[in-house]
Amino acid sequence: MTNWRAVIIGFLIATVLGLFGLVLPGLGQLAAGLVGGFVAGYLAGGGLGRGFWHGLLAGALGGIVGGLLVAIVVGLAGWTLGPVGGLISGAAGFGILALAIFISFVMALESAIAGALGGVLNPDRPGRSGRDPYR
Template identity: 70%
Template sequence: MTDWRAVLIGFLVTTILGLIGLSVPVLGQLTAGLIGGFVAGYLAGGGLGRGAWHGLLSGALGGIVAGFLIAVVVGLAGWAGGPAGGLVTGVAGIGIFGVAVLVSFVLAIESALAGALGGLLYP
């Protein structure tokens, strides 16, 4: 059974560290995903599989939420160009969200690995 409290806390850790990590473009985001996944896995406990599952969910949730927010901002920004601009950027926003979801699942693998380590270290 999924411990949503652990997933949510891991997501929040990833988000907060990711915002701080914006000053260090690649390393900051990777580190945030690793630490957030580790926290989710550690809080869920139960070994490698359970920790990896919770780390994966934590990392994927962060990417999906960030992609959704970026897509909404791009879609809404187009309305300044009138209905045609809104249509074009709305379609672009949907495409951005699709790519963000795909990338978030790929990058969630690092969170899953860190979550597996956290689940293993749980006393």
């Protein structure tokens, strides 16, 4: 069962750190995805697979939101340039869609790997203590 609280917290951490990570383009977003995925996996607990799943969801959600933001910026830029800008941004939309999908996959994969590590390191995972990890 998915712990949506862990996914949302991981996503929010990745988003906030990603905004600060704009100072170091690329590297800042990479670090933000790793930290957000780790937090999602750690909060979910349950070992490698469960941490991987929750990190993957947090990263994918971040990638989707990032792709939508890029699409909005391009759409607004095309809108301000009038009809010709609309044609240009419409034609560029296919490339932007491909880029957004690629970014989503990268963010989801890196977050999933970090989430798997977080799930393994969670002291409340089953087998280590008598506490219920699904609370």
